[in-house]
Amino acid sequence: MLMNLFKFKGGVKPPTNKTQSTGRPIAAAPLPSHLAVPLHQSIGGTPRPVVAVGDKVLKGQLIGEADGWISAAVHAPTSGTVVAVGPGKQPHPSGLDADCVFIEPDGRDEWIARQPFDLVNATPDAVRHYLQQSGVVGLGGAVFPTHGKLTPAKTVPMQELVINGAECEPFITCDDLLMRERAIDIVRGIGVFRDLLQPQKVLIGIEDNKPEAAAAMRAAVEACGEDFVVVQVPTLYPAGGAKQLIRVLTGKEVPAAKRSTDLGVQCFNVATAYTAWRAIAHGEPVVSRIVTLTGNVRQPGNYEVLIGTPMDELLQLAQPNPDTDGIVMGGPMMGFLVPEPAVPVIKATNCLIAHSERLFPPKAPEMPCIRCGACAQACPHELQPFELYWHARAKDFGKTQQYHIFDCIECGCCSFVCPSRIPLVQYFRFAKSEIWAREKEKKAADEAKTRFEFKQFREEREKAEKAEKLAKAAAAQAAKKAAEAAAAAAAGDAPAVAVAEKPADLTVDPAEAAKKAAIAAAMARAKAQREAAQPKNTDALTPEQARDMAEIEARRVQAGIADAPAEAAAAPTATKTEE
């Protein structure tokens, strides 16, 4: 099939190291001694545990319920007993704990009653819901809940559905083997996605270093009577990045700020399509995945592994060499060393590489940047990594955003080529997380400030109102007392003593009250002046906030709490126009 392919700028060609693990077919990994299934295995909300300690669970039974729309259910990978629900170590570079369901397998690996999903009579919404309930997430590494990507944009017609079988990272071969061995199920799964998205065409992109996989996929497409196009794309890391593959196959460039559906294109990994079809045709939720075991091992290969399997136990299948000193999850370009070897396999675990200094020699010390621009030439997003590095290092995060730091996909091409051995991606991750943290902090602070300022404003106004009321009351009382005194005097010879004694507290009345009233009035004037002169606390209001306040004031007036709506609602806008 001849097709016009597009190019993306940059990219690198690291040694692929794939043939080591493609020699043997996918084998089933034996039941592990124990399982730790993290609840949070996809982007979005953390599923709520629905099992308790001591519960017997069956393979495929729901153990974590999706929390919100962007979230996917989690299931028991085998039958057994829940021995604990609580924090456990995660395969994440932070080394932080997160909630897991710990299961002790009973060895029977007994399934729940599996019911195929009635695809023919189901509405699109029902299919999406079913996929969410089956825990189908993007298995290419991003683990975005798949059902959330299966709604076409309302305004843009869906033109292309891109299926990602590129697998561009060195060492990883799980998608390659999956396509070779289970192409029919993948193609059926793609068919489901196609029906939901209704694209004009379906393009399956596979790097040209996997001819067997491409041939198997072509045969499967034909066998299923589909019109999907299998395209072999040039092997160039990171051709398997969703945005790069979309670019290569369709010529479209998806910017960081946009969703690909806004450009009429959507992208899924082949393994995702496979699990979707397993769920629909066999009623099997996602409880396992294919994992490549490779690196510093004697027996590299691919295994079908239960989610929650401890990595160190799993890696034994590949017979790691004795000098293995760590486990890399993912590929050598974007993967990370797991914080400890016993962390569980999760849905995002496509590959485990036994790490040794022989395989990945320690990096030479970092040198200063000489601005040679090799990174800029390698960057598939056409960024200027050396400029980003400069500003990230100086913690000038505003500048990093000006240089589009959030367009960085952290593919590692820049670090790969850097002659000064600068861990550029590390700097960019640091800058990104700092920016996120600061934005979060700033948002919280802004909200608190707005709340506080409004409270202050209200209190001051209430105080002024109270003072005014007091002054009025005092004046009224003084007038009353004065009238009484006058009346008493008029009534005749009131006891002089009484009159003489009274003034001690009565002198307060006429003169003092007037004085008090005058003071209060002066204070009110001064306050008004001050407010006019100084920026008002409520000046910097957004239109929404101003509107909210106006509404509150209106309610207060209705409730009879406030008497001067003009002061509250009009003042900020008035001072603004004065400026």
Next chain:
Amino acid sequence: MMFAPAPFLLKDASVSQVMTQVCLALVPGIAAYAWLVGPAILVQLVIASLAAVAAEAAMLKLRGKPLAMFLADGSAIVTAWLIALTFPPLAPWWLVVTGTVFAIVVAKHLYGGLGQNPFNPAMVAFAVCIVSFPALMSQWPSVGLKMPLLEQLDIILGLMPRADALTGATPLDAMKTALKLGDGQIDVAQLLANQDIYGNFAGRGWEWVAAGYLLGGLWLWQRKLITWHAPFAFIAAIVAISGGLWLYRPDAFASPLFHLLSGGTLLGAFFIVTDPVSGCTTPRGKLIFGFSAGLLAYIIRVFGGYPDGVAFAVLLMNLSAPLIDQLTQPRIFGMKGKQP
């Protein structure tokens, strides 16, 4: 717990590899140079290298930086070689040492060392010395004068008096002076007829040195250590302005070919304006940088008082490089149109 961030695979690349390749690329030019004026240039290369390494080591020590790591990066050697190649080959040793030490100490380390210098150190050395020692910096050996190594050494080391007969101006300088003195009476063609100074296209023999630099530069481009932008723009600017003036008055202005093969044009095009540290880094920035440097170099060498204009042109453009870079940020992936 071991910590090593991805990527775990790295390309085999290092700063010293980059610098070594730049030095290798200079070799054809140096070979032609040595064939032209004799072994003096090799002596100067050694003197400059020793001075550079000594100054670099001293500065690293003073700044508390790891000595071995930074000495091995080779950047000081590149600076030293460029200085030796731009200074007169029979210049006294202390002139080369002064220039080199100034380049390493002031232009490089006082600004923060490797990767931090806003100005090209070799060009700083040239500018400082030509301003401070204009006579010595303008004395070039007459071509074809075959002098044994020992005699050349004696001159460099100051053991033998500098006979005027041994040294003259560069062909570029000679042309300018003659045209100025001739005051319209002499034309370019007459001057070029003097085969003692001029060869077929430019200064006799110097054409071959220029060709050597061109060869090395093309190799650097082929190795992807430099991009085409800056050299192309630099050469284009010189060809454009010299060509325009030459077409306008061929008797008063030398041909574009003469300017391409004279003075520091090709050395500058491939080894100076391509310096990533002090030059521009964006593609459009490199074009602007190269083109402006070319124009300035021509104007200074033809209408100014100095024998060549490349050094001052490059230094002036070094000043503008950060601004140019900022204004020429390339589009990024996913961005429509050319401008960010």
